Amino acid sequence: GESVGLHLPTLSVQEGDNSIINCAYSNSASDYFIWYKQESGKGPQFIIDIRSNMDKRQGQRVTVLLNKTVKHLSLQIAATQPGDSAVYFCAENAGGTSYGKLTFGQGTILTVHP
């Protein structure tokens, strides 16, 4: 069946470095992708999204890249801060009859060392 997965389950970086979190997806019908951040004991928090008609989108300190050819999604965090330490999830929506349903990946733990 369709699935969304992450290449790296953990990522450790030094404060000030740039972080890159990767995600592979398998549903070629997915047309909308989202990155969420989840801190311990809290619900996920929306970071940034991208539609399949785009290959790059930038936010504040974050950039999402979408490569539909290889079904790959990445989240880049610039000048990573200790407050960025959390679990990061990618999610996809296939639209159509799946409207409203998000499929989440397993998550990557990002640890930022001061």
Next chain:
Amino acid sequence: GAGVSQSPSNKVTEKGKDVELRCDPISGHTALYWYRQSLGQGLEFLIYFQGNSAPDKSGLPSDRFSAERTGGSVSTLTIQRTQQEDSAVYLCASSLEWAGGEQYFGPGTRLTVT
């Protein structure tokens, strides 16, 4: 304003008992979602309500699970005859209609079935 709230925050129950989990969405949000998150895993979609439309129940894992949304606001997720594999964090989210990934999550209810 107030975010999504869920109650109880923690629930311990004996195998075979029924449980009810409550979600209060953000006022004015017409879409409401339930997800389940097992330890160290991503989120698993359970059910989605949108306005007065029939809910998308395609993620409910068995007929022991049901959910309702009264008056287009508060939602209750009911698990009958709980099993140990039902132990997880149950997360509720709401959004303005189908607002893409900008779903606002509650803190979750941690369910432990002994």
